[in-house]
Amino acid sequence: MTCRASAVPPGADAPFAIIAESHVSGVPTEWEPHTHPLHELVWVRGGTLVSRVADRVFTVSEGQGLWMPAGVVHGGRLTAGVAFHDAFFAPERTPVAFDGPTAIEMTPLLESLLTHLVRTDLDAAARARAESVVFDVLLPSERQLALQLPGDARIDVIAETLLEDPSDPRSLEEWARALGTSDRTITRAFRHSTGLSFAQWRQALRVHRALTLLSEGFDVQTVALLLGYAQTSTFIAAFRRVMGTTPGAFSRTSAEGPEGGASVAVGPSGAPGVRNAVSAVSNS
Incomplete structure (x- = not known):
């Protein structure tokens, strides 16, 4: 780097x-x-x-x-x-x-x-x-790929830890015990600051990280493993829910590289996106 x-x-x-x-x-x-x-x-x-x-x-x-x-x-x-x-x-x-x-x-x-x-x-x-x-x-995209960070002292350590390692498997209850608080407090803090539950926010973060891993050439199964998914199919479903396309289709687009054809948007027009990835995950 x-x-x-x-x-x-x-x-x-x-x-x-x-x-x-x-x-x-x-x-x-x-x-x-x-x-x-x-x-x-x-x-x-x-x-x-x-x-x-x-x-x-x-x-x-x-x-x-x-x-x-x-x-x-x-x-x-x-x-x-x-x-x-x-x-x-x-x-x-x-x-x-x-x-x-x-x-x-x-x-x-x-x-x-x-x-x-x-x-x-x-x-x-x-x-x-x-x-x-x-x-x-020059127009805004319908898919705003922005992940909202909490900015809440009660849960910032969770967000920063997951930013460093999205595969961290700790559950809501395990985080609550580690921080000496209740799972209800953590849930409310995530909802208030990001609009998502803890699980939904972690899922959105993992999809963000998947975009980078896939573009670096990792196959879908490896990306799922690196991000902490026990089943590749679960990762594929989460990725599609957020991005409106499969990780395999995204990889093929990225593989075109700098010498590829005309720019192709990931996912169909109107695909849900991340602040509206956020909405898509929230409504699932």
Whole structure:
């Protein structure tokens, strides 16, 4: 794992609304918490990016991007061999706005336009035309892959432990004994802070981690084992409930890699998603 400071690319002080760039990371890469004076949109091909922003964890995979407003502190971790793309937007020249970090639907049109803007030989008129279309098609995804962290001192140790090791098998009752509290208190704390029960929150977290493991090439059975599932079929059902697709289908999409075809969104349009992964798990 390598750590590096994230920098605004050359040309960010030019009279453009959008500055785009891309590269392929040969090793896992981690960015320490930082901010930008510009809005940032990141997306990946052939892997995943995980970003922690205050009390939320975002997982960015094929077909989705993450919009980070200017001034928001964020860090990130990128899997190896991923084509990493980002675009910076000058706030004073950007006519769209989102309420905080937001998952963006990376349609083939939007991705093509932003790739087009990587070019340095565009004249001002051509660049302005492309930028105006970007703003027209820059839309939030129906699937917001954000995992809400509790932010509650009574249960933060549970959340942080599971973030480090999602396969931790301890039950609600075992956690209650370890913390010297009641399982009812833990359940209420999770419900109040995340909208989920303890079991539902752990399931959503495991699906988040599964996205990274699958994109790194682990097979479905191995991922199920690493995440603490006794039965692979149970993992497949949980993954499908959250993502709207099977882990095998997700793996095939990720396996296309940086040289694959047009960007393909994971799951069908309207698939439940994680803050609405959250709703999907809650209603099951």
